[in-house]
Amino acid sequence: MTHAEMEAQRRDEQMALRLAKYSDVMPYSNIFFVGAMDFAKSAFDNFIEMSAQTRHSLVYTNFQLLQCLDGAYASLKNFPNELAVMASYTTYVNEEILDQFFSGCPEEYENDEVVRNFRKNVEVIKAVKLQFRKVKPSIEEFIAIFGLALWNGYTADLSVETARIVRTNRKALLLELQKVYARDGNTRYTSRMAEVFGLLVNTFREIQKAMRCVI
Numbered sequence: 544m545t546h547a548e549m550e551a552q553r554r555d556e557q558m559a560l561r562l563a564k565y566s567d568v569m570p571y572s573n574i575f576f577v578g579a580m581d582f583a584k585s586a587f588d589n590f591i592e593m594s595a596q597t598r599h600s601l602v603y604t605n606f607q608l609l610q611c612l613d614g615a616y617a618s619l620k621n622f623p624n625e626l627a628v629m630a631s632y633t634t635y636v637n638e639e640i641l642d643q644f645f646s647g648c649p650e651e652y653e654n655d656e657v658v659r660n661f662r663k664n665v666e667v668i669k670a671v672k673l674q675f676r677k678v679k680p681s682i683e684e685f686i687a688i689f690g691l692a693l694w695n696g697y698t699a700d701l702s703v704e705t706a707r708i709v710r711t712n713r714k715a716l717l718l719e720l721q722k723v724y725a726r727d728g729n730t731r732y733t734s735r736m737a738e739v740f741g742l743l744v745n746t747f748r749e750i751q752k753a754m755r756c757v758i
Contacts, residue, residue: 562640563630571631579609583693589708597705608692611746615671616685628668663753671746678738687720688743
């Protein structure tokens with residue numbers, strides 16, 4: 544695809560999806576990391592008040608959780624009734640190409656452990672995608688759980704001040720979601736919030752289960 548064709552697709556908001564390759568993984572992971580940092584900076588004023596090291600540590604520690612949530616949400620949007628999952632915003636993988644995914648890549652990427660870990664990651668996203676299909680979160684609900692995943696204080700050693708910021712932002716996210724429900728006339732939103740936040744909890748559990756299997 545030429546640069547002009549890609550630019551035209553971006554302008555029309557119709558980026559074509561293509562099969563992922565092993566060479567896509569690291570570049571797109573880096574792009575997603577930068578995107579998560581930018582999201583935090585733009586959405587939370589107190590994120591920028593933390594040291595660069597703390598900001599990096601917070602995103603890095605919760606990176607897999609953020610990436611899995613985003614991958615499951617994008618996969619459901621683009622492949623609602625298929626088993627394919629998104630590897631990035633414009634690439635995807637499915638069962639048919641998994642065996643060829645590492646074909647032709649440097650030898651260090653073809654070892655059994657790397658292939659096994661990649662398959663585990665795909666299975667986690669597929670499992671979370673099925674849960675997303677049941678709950679059908681709105682974009683506002685997804686942003687809320689994505690934000691809560693970012694401000695997940697249970698997976699990092701936090702200073703007293705950082706822990707305070709985490710609590711403040713988690714509370715703010717909950718209040719904003721309640722405002723959304725009130726705006727939409729949903730006054731009995733407790734059970735719905737439990738469903739939505741269950742996605743976050745279950746995603747974390749799927750990741751932990753996959754890590755235990757790998758070990």
